[in-house]
Amino acid sequence: MFVISKLVWIFAQPLSLAFFLVFLALVAGLLRWRTLSMLSATGSALILFVTLYTTAGNLMMQGLEQRFAKPAADPDSLQCMIVLGGGFENEVNTARHGIEFNAAADRFVEALRLAQKFPQSRILVSGGDGSLSGIYEGDAAASERFFPLFGVGKDRLIEERQSRTTFENAVNTKEFLASQGLANCLLITSGFHMPRSVGIFRKLGIDIVPWPTDYRTDGRVKAGLDFTQPNLNAQNMATAIREWYGLVGYYLAGRTSALYPR
Secondary structure (H helix, E strand, O other): OHHHHHHHHHHOOOHHHHHHHHHHHHHHHHHHOOOHHHHHHHHHHHHHHHHEOHHHHHHHHHHHOOOOOOOOOOOOOOOOOOOEOEEEEEHHHHHHOOOOOOOOOOOOHHHHHHHHOOOOOEEEEEEEOOOOOOOOOOOHHHHHHHHHOOOOOOHHHEEEEEOOOOOHHHHHHHHHHHHHHOOOEEEEEEEEHHHHHEEEEEOOOOOOOEEEEEEOOOOOOOOOOOOHHHHHHHHHHHHHHHHHHHHHHHHHHOOOOOOOOO
């Protein structure tokens, strides 16, 4: 399942589909299949235009982010929090032995803030190497270097280093929580990732409190054209579509409580 999901994403992401249609248009043109060539070229151009120069991707991202609202205030007390991996640049950290973050760094910034406010709380970081090669350290390993730099002792960390997917995050986390006697933890992950994460945790009977962070939109996106930031538009489109692939795939596989949890 893990390898299949990786391969599907390589070939099914928007820019890969656009390239495939361009290639098909060229082949069809050489074979003088003019109708197929024209349709393929048009399809490729349409995918590129929508991905790069409209707010479609941002709208999809915004919908995912608004599915679970962040509580207006911090809890009165906090026993534990679960941080799902995905915030570290694991390839770079493995090579340079540093602490390099990617766009999802807010997951760990928020966890650090809460850890400092609630010094009695435990932090379960769930994240192994999610690459196909399996040769890199994961977020759990990097977090062992990160948190102590800001006064959060290693004795408060619970490191789950084996998971490669969100489903494995939940399965392995359930075992760790049971062994530590922890329950009703905050679930910290990106806003767009929260619907699928909550659905999986619910399916496995794990009681959590959704605590979304790492927002990519301002919540006021409208449908329209946007020629100012094609790179960001493409990135948000790819991220949102990938999340929807995950939602549908996990639902069909019976791994989540609903197609679109809320």
